[in-house]
Amino acid sequence: MQIGIKSFGAYLPARRMSRAAIADAHAWAFPSLKSLGKGEKTLCGWDEDVITMAVEAGRDCLRGMERSTISAFDLASTTAPFADLQNAVLAGYALRLPAGAKYTDFGGSTRAGLSALVRACDGGDRGDRLVVAADKRNAKPASIQEFLYGAGAGALLVGEGSNLLAVFLGSDGISVPFIDHFRSAGEKFDYSWEERWVRDEGIAKIVPKTVTALLTRLGIGSERVRHFGLAGGPVGSDKLVAKGLSIAPEHILPDLQGQVGDTGAAQPTLLLIEALERASAGDVIVIASFSQGCEVVAFEMGEPPGASSRRGLAGSLANRIAETSYLKMLSFEGHIDLDWGMRAENDQKTALTQFYRSADQILGFVGGRCGKCEAVQFPRMPACVNCGAVDAQSPYPLADEPAKVATSTADWLQYSLSPPFYVGLVQFDVGARILMEIVDVGPGGVDVGTPLAMCLRIKERDRLRHFDRYFWKAVPIR
Amino acid sequence: MARGIKDKVAIIGMGCSKFGERWDCGSEQLLTEAFTEALADSGLEKKRIEAAWFGSCLDRINVGNSAIPLSTALRLEGIPVSRVENMCATGTEALRGAAYAVAAGAVDIALAIGVEKLKDTGYGGLPAATKGTLNDLWMPYGSAPAGFAQLAAGYRAKYNVSKEDLKKAIARVSWKSHQNGAKNEKAHLRKAVSMETIMNAPMIAEPLGVFDCCGVSDGAACAIVTTPEIARSLGKKDLITIKAIQLSASAGREQGTNQWDGSYVQNTRTAARAAYREAGIKHPREELSAIEVHDCFSITELVTMEDLGVSDDGRAWKDVMDGVFDADGELPCQIDGGLKCFGHPIGASGLRMVYEHYLQLQGRAGQRQLKDPQLGLSHNLGGVPYNGVCAISIVGLEGR
Numbered sequence: 001m002q003i004g005i006k007s008f009g010a011y012l013p014a015r016r017m018s019r020a021a022i023a024d025a026h027a028w029a030f031p032s033l034k035s036l037g038k039g040e041k042t043l044c045g046w047d048e049d050v051i052t053m054a055v056e057a058g059r060d061c062l063r064g065m066e067r068s069t070i071s072a073f074d075l076a077s078t079t080a081p082f083a084d085l086q087n088a089v090l091a092g093y094a095l096r097l098p099a100g101a102k103y104t105d106f107g108g109s110t111r112a113g114l115s116a117l118v119r120a121c122d123g124g125d126r127g128d129r130l131v132v133a134a135d136k137r138n139a140k141p142a143s144i145q146e147f148l149y150g151a152g153a154g155a156l157l158v159g160e161g162s163n164l165l166a167v168f169l170g171s172d173g174i175s176v177p178f179i180d181h182f183r184s185a186g187e188k189f190d191y192s193w194e195e196r197w198v199r200d201e202g203i204a205k206i207v208p209k210t211v212t213a214l215l216t217r218l219g220i221g222s223e224r225v226r227h228f229g230l231a232g233g234p235v236g237s238d239k240l241v242a243k244g245l246s247i248a249p250e251h252i253l254p255d256l257q258g259q260v261g262d263t264g265a266a267q268p269t270l271l272l273i274e275a276l277e278r279a280s281a282g283d284v285i286v287i288a289s290f291s292q293g294c295e296v297v298a299f300e301m302g303e304p305p306g307a308s309s310r311r312g313l314a315g316s317l318a319n320r321i322a323e324t325s326y327l328k329m330l331s332f333e334g335h336i337d338l339d340w341g342m343r344a345e346n347d348q349k350t351a352l353t354q355f356y357r358s359a360d361q362i363l364g365f366v367g368g369r370c371g372k373c374e375a376v377q378f379p380r381m382p383a384c385v386n387c388g389a390v391d392a393q394s395p396y397p398l399a400d401e402p403a404k405v406a407t408s409t410a411d412w413l414q415y416s417l418s419p420p421f422y423v424g425l426v427q428f429d430v431g432a433r434i435l436m437e438i439v440d441v442g443p444g445g446v447d448v449g450t451p452l453a454m455c456l457r458i459k460e461r462d463r464l465r466h467f468d469r470y471f472w473k474a475v476p477i478r
Numbered sequence: 479m480a481r482g483i484k485d486k487v488a489i490i491g492m493g494c495s496k497f498g499e500r501w502d503c504g505s506e507q508l509l510t511e512a513f514t515e516a517l518a519d520s521g522l523e524k525k526r527i528e529a530a531w532f533g534s535c536l537d538r539i540n541v542g543n544s545a546i547p548l549s550t551a552l553r554l555e556g557i558p559v560s561r562v563e564n565m566c567a568t569g570t571e572a573l574r575g576a577a578y579a580v581a582a583g584a585v586d587i588a589l590a591i592g593v594e595k596l597k598d599t600g601y602g603g604l605p606a607a608t609k610g611t612l613n614d615l616w617m618p619y620g621s622a623p624a625g626f627a628q629l630a631a632g633y634r635a636k637y638n639v640s641k642e643d644l645k646k647a648i649a650r651v652s653w654k655s656h657q658n659g660a661k662n663e664k665a666h667l668r669k670a671v672s673m674e675t676i677m678n679a680p681m682i683a684e685p686l687g688v689f690d691c692c693g694v695s696d697g698a699a700c701a702i703v704t705t706p707e708i709a710r711s712l713g714k715k716d717l718i719t720i721k722a723i724q725l726s727a728s729a730g731r732e733q734g735t736n737q738w739d740g741s742y743v744q745n746t747r748t749a750a751r752a753a754y755r756e757a758g759i760k761h762p763r764e765e766l767s768a769i770e771v772h773d774c775f776s777i778t779e780l781v782t783m784e785d786l787g788v789s790d791d792g793r794a795w796k797d798v799m800d801g802v803f804d805a806d807g808e809l810p811c812q813i814d815g816g817l818k819c820f821g822h823p824i825g826a827s828g829l830r831m832v833y834e835h836y837l838q839l840q841g842r843a844g845q846r847q848l849k850d851p852q853l854g855l856s857h858n859l860g861g862v863p864y865n866g867v868c869a870i871s872i873v874g875l876e877g878r
Contacts, residue, residue, distance in 0.1 A: 342601040346619075354611035362615045377734050379616065385734040407631045407740040407864075411624035411683045413603055420683075423620035424628060425733065425740065425864060433734055435864070437618040448635045448740075459616070471616045 003121055004164035004299060006128060007157040008273045009060025011053050012260060012316035014440045014475075015043040015323045019147050025326035026142045036147040041261035043323055044136050044151045045439060046332045046417040047458040050080045051087055051470065053153035054134040055094045055456045059399070060311045061130065061155035062095065070097050070157075071127025076106035076116040076265045078183070079136050081468065090470070094363045094456050096397060097130065106265075110135070110232055111291035113154070113265035117272075118297060120158040121168040128159035135264030140189040141335055148235070150261025152316070154269030165276055166285065166299040172214035174293040178202050180233065195234040203233045203290055208244045210294040211286060218298060222246050226283035229253035229271030231262075232290035241288070259317055272299070273313045279304065319478060321442045331417065343415035348460040350467055360395065365454060365472045367432055368393030376432040396430075398454065399472065403428040405450040408438060417461075426452055426474050437473045444476065451477045482756035485876060486581040487720045488709040489701050491520025494833040497697035497820045498666040505534070505541045505595045506551040508698035512826075513552055513591060516700040521712070524552075527702065528585035530559045531575035533568040533592030535824035539605060540595050548591065565860025566772065567725065568592055569699065569828025570869035574723045576703050586708055593698035594823030602694055604824075623683040623691055625862030626775040630685050632740020633781060637792040645685050647795035648776035649676040652689050652818055654804050655773060659815020661845045666695040667819040690776040695821025699829035701836075706876060717876040718839050721853065722756035724749045725869045732864040743778075743859060745868035746785035750857075753870040754787075759853070763788040763809055766872075767851035768838060770831035772859040773816045782857060783811075805846070813838065813846050828869060831856035835873050852878045 023037030044053070054075055073095070075088035082090075088103040106112040106119075113133030120129040134153035139145035158168075180202055181192040207230060215222060222245045230238040235257050242252050253274050256267070263270060268289040275285040279301035288296040311319070323329065330336045360366045361379055368380030375386035376396050383390050408424025415421075422438035424446070438446055439457060452474040459471040493515030495508045503511075517524060532548035534540045541547035545559035562571040569592035576588035599605050604622050608614055634644055653673050659665040671689060679687035709717050726748040732738035750762075759765050769786065773779035780798060783789040788809055789797045797803065803811035812818065814834035817827060835854030837843040853874035860867035 342599065343603075343606060346606050348614075350615065351611040355615060358612055358615060375735060377730075379612065381730070385730040386737075406736075407628035409620075409624045409627035409631065409683045410681075411620050411627075413623055413682050414619060414621040415606075421618075421620060421624065423618045423624050424631075427736055431736055433736055433738075435617060435620075435733055448631050459618075469615060 001160045002162065002164060002167045003158065003160050004167040004302070005156055005276065006159045006161060006164060007061050007065060008165070008276055008312065009057045009063070009155040009310060010153065010270060010273050010313040010316045011056035011060060011311070012152045013042045013044045013048055013053070014319050014321045015045060016040040016259065016320050017043040017329050018322070018324045021324040021326050022147060022329070030142055033142070033147070036144065039258035041147070041150040042152055043329055043332065047439065047473070048136070049458060050077045050134045050136055051091045052456045052458065053136065053151065054091045054132045057134065057153035057155035058091065058095045058130060058132050061157050063308070063310055067095070067097055069127050070101055070130055072102040072104070072120065072123070072129040073097050074104045074106055074116040074120060074129065074131045076112040076131070076133040077135050078107055078110055078112065078264050079138065080105060080107065090363060091132070093359060094470070096364050096366070109291045110264040110267070111289045111295050114268040114287065114289040114295045114297060117156060117158070117269065118171040118295065121171065121297070128157055131156045131158060133266040133269040135266050137262065137264050138188055138333065141330065143189070145190060145192060148257070148262050150263050152260055152263040152266050152270060154266050154273050156269060156272070164302045165305055166301050169298040169300055170214060170218050171295065171297040172210055172217070173295040174206060174210050176206070176293045178206065178292060199234050199237060199240065203237045204240060204244065206294050207241045207288055207290055210296050211241070211245055211288055214296050214298060220284060220298065224284045225286050226251050227253055227275035227279055227285040229268070229275065229287045230290065231267035231271060231288070237290070270313055276305070277312055277314055321440060340415055347464065348462045348469065349465065350462065350469055362471055364397065365399040366395045366397045369396040376428065376430045378432050378434050398428060398432060400454070401428045401430050403452045403454070403474065405438070405446050405448055405452060406433060407448065408446050422446060438476065439473045440475045442476065442478065444478070446476050453477050482722060483577060483581040484721050484757055485706065485719045487577040487703050488706045488714070488717045488876070489703055489720065489832070489836055489873065490709050490712065490714055491516040491522065491702035492700065492833045492836045493519060494664055494699040494830055495697050496664050497695045497823065497830070499597050500696040501597065505547065505593045505698070508595065508696060509548065509551045509591060509593050512698040512700040516702050520702045522587065522702065526587050527554065527557065527589045528587055529557055529576070529579055530554055530589040530591065531572040532559055532561045533563070533572035533825040534561065535563050535565060535568045535594060536605060536607065539598045540593070564867050564869070566774065566822065566824050567828060567858040567860040567867045567869035568825045569830065570723065570856065570858050570871055573701055573829060573832065573871060574725065574869070576701070577720050577723060580703050580705055587702065587704045589700065589702055590829060591698065591700040592825035592829050594825045595696050596694050596823055597696050604694070621683065623686050623775055626778050627683040627686045628740055629781050629863050630777045633777070636739050636741040639795055641685065644795060645677065647798045648685070648690055648780055649673055650798050651773065651776040651779045652676050655812045655816045655818035658805055658813055658846065659819025662815045662819065665815040665819040666693045666821045667815070686775050686777065692774050692817035693819065693821030695823055697820065697823040697826045697830065699826045699833050701829055701832060716840070718836055718873055719876045721872040721874050722753040723869070723871045724752040724756060725867065726752070727867045728861070728865045730865070738864060742781055743785050743863045743868065745866055746782055746857065746859065749868040749870045750786050753872055757872045759872070762786060766809060766853050766855050768810045768813050768835065768848055769855045769857065770814065770816065770834055771811060771857040773812060773818050774822060774859065778859060779811070786855070786857065810848060813848060828856060828858045828871070832871060832873055839873070839875055
């Protein structure tokens with residue numbers, strides 16, 4: 001039985017920050033940064049983080065699929081929100097994965113995304129393994145990284161079978177203390193060393209050696225590699241390595257730098273997804289991740305995916321809201337603390353008792369369906385909203401149900417980190433109606449009847465205890 | 479079906495503080511101001527009051543929980559005092575408690591009083607409050623205008639009214655109230671405002687601009703009630719009696735099912751039907767002399783006209799433009815200036831509305847006095863249109 005990729009999914013924040021706008025903001029002090037002011041990068045809304053992006057990528061990957069066969073869920077990130085609270089458990093609960101699956105957080109290095117995939121492919125699990133890599137990379141204002149770092153998430157479903165999208169051929173790795181960048185525990189920002197040294201002494205020597213070792217062991221000549229991607233290191237490193245390995249330039253995967261930026265642990269996963277979206281049957285795909293050495297994997301493309309409602313990377317790239325406000329970017333990323341007024345002072349303490357009692361409703365967006373009158377509803381209270389029957393409801397997941405705006409308004413009074421605060425009654429086709437926040441609205445606005453999709457987001461920030469509340473919000477379907 | 483309390487309770491004294499930004503005083507002084515006026519109006523000694531119902535909504539910025547702040551402020555020695563809270567219907571809830579106690583024969587003379595001190599928040603508008611540990615986990619915190627602004631979207635869609643026409647009609651609602659409020663020395667905002675100013679005011683929650691929103695102020699209002707028999711024994715004539723007090727609270731249907739189209743407030747319809755039944759009113763537009771409705775936002779007042787049955791469904795925006803609810807119109811609405819000009823100290827508003835009817839029915843309303851009023855309706859709406867509480871009270875001349 002072969003092992004490999006059964007499905008994939010991606011998520012990129014819709015906001016794309018203009019790098020020219022970043023350069024303009026710094027021109028007074030650092031005019032030389034203008035050379036980096038090309039293209040754009042993904043920008044998380046204030047309410048997006050590794051957990052919310054991971055859930056979106058995971059949902060995209062599992063669209064229409066059976067979830068009860070999933071035996072493990074790995075979440076790889078260097079920027080997950082919790083240090084002691086397994087991020088995978090929160091994301092996995094939102095994905096409604098089986099509670100009996102193995103949940104693991106991978107971290108410690110941007111290599112974690114590819115490492116988690118390798119473990120899943122190597123591992124002895126009998127069921128399907130969901131591997132999600134996500135990062136929301138934080139960079140100091142006016143640093144080079146502020147231009148380069150992006151945010152995003154990629155999800156891969158690994159399992160055994162005969163009808164795989166891509167077959168796992170093998171992996172290899174080298175681990176050495178080559179430190180191109182690091183971030184000490186508790187620090188906000190990375191510290192990076194000179195690019196020339198990273199490129200010449202690190203990438204150019206370590207990556208080709210690792211890739212060659214794998215290809216030699218697999219008996220595959222580099223001329224057979226049809227899709228090559230390298231994550232980590234300075235822009236252009238992929239071309240440098242490909243040249244050394246005699247991989248033709250047309251077989252290098254687009255590096256995503258112009259539209260997304262470097263998404264850290266998510267980058268190798270997104271590169272692999274990029275390959276899956278373009279490869280033909282039999283193509284060899286090689287993805288490497290450079291970080292304290294190198295990790296590399298090889299896949300052989302099986303039957304390319306058929307038409308589906310999957311967003312994937314291509315769909316994520318197309319879902320775009322242009323952003324040019326540097327101050328908004330600083331505010332969203334928490335680098336400046338604007339005076340939001342006294343309305344922002346409200347305490348947002350979460351009762352963890354209540355959170356646990358209602359976790360399937362809050363994280364999983366599972367409402368109820370009345371066994372007596374069949375009304376679908378949220379929240380799931382003891383008595384049915386329609387007929388009053390007590391304890392008659394069975395769980396009914398709402399996250400993937402079609403919905404549209406019933407009523408809405410743009411609220412300029414309410415405190416919101418992204419004003420105006422769009423709020424309205426969301427009408428689901430199955431009958432449920434819920435008062436919800438509407439986000440990522442874009443210039444088109446919303447009106448009665450606007451179709452909506454659901455997404456997990458941070459509902460409120462708890463600035464005292466730092467336990468942010470998560471709940472679902474509605475996004476206009478563009 | 480219950481017989482109700484029509485004409486079983488008489489109001490023999492009322493008081494109302496000056497509403498506004500009362501930087502000069504706290505809730506205790508506001509309570510005292512309203513109570514002193516009501517007690518003098520009743521001609522009673524304080525010791526005749528046998529029980530009190532105290533309405534206050536926002537405990538954190540007001541006087542705190544329980545009855546103690548009232549019994550302490552007014553020095554009500556040894557009588558039962560209850561604190562009631564039901565969002566914006568709080569003032570009417572206080573009246574309801576006092577009236578029911580008298581109607582039941584539990585006490586002879588009771589006090590209903592409400593207060594709110596909104597200007598101790600440090601900012602404009604209402605403070606955001608917790609909605610409980612479960613709701614806080616999922617319910618978005620829109621502002622109050624955001625909750626009511628959604629009526630505009632629902633109303634426009636249902637009756638195919640253009641954005642421009644509805645904006646003009648709701649501006650006309652506020653214009654009319656400012657005309658009235660300018661004549662009321664107890665109102666907070668006492669300036670007439672032009673349609674142009676209202677239409678072009680900064681946006682708060684689409685389509686509500688600043689002038690589509692009621693003021694935010696401090697205030698207290700108070701009523702002393704007893705039975706008509708006792709009132710007469712005290713030498714009172716031309717009694718003003720309670721005809722009906724009804725309340726309706728959401729059970730989640732509007733917010734949780736597809737059975738509400740956003741163009742009306744079901745609680746108002748339910749409470750109004752019950753109140754008309756209790757008061758024996760068949761044709762409200764003809765029988766009512768004046769109405770004081772919960773114009774927290776102009777759009778609320780507009781749809782309330784339909785919910786109360788004084789405009790046909792889909793017609794209120796035209797009735798408003800035709801001046802039906804102006805001071806000299808067919809059915810004057812907000813003759814005292816409404817929440818628009820008084821602001822909305824939550825615990826006090828319901829009683830403040832009854833106070834205006836009380837003055838009008840006694841012919842004491844000065845330059846606002848209507849000709850020969852018989853019946854007045856007050857309407858409060860707490861929460862949001864799709865999840866809230868409605869309280870309606872009707873008062874009038876005895877025997878009417």
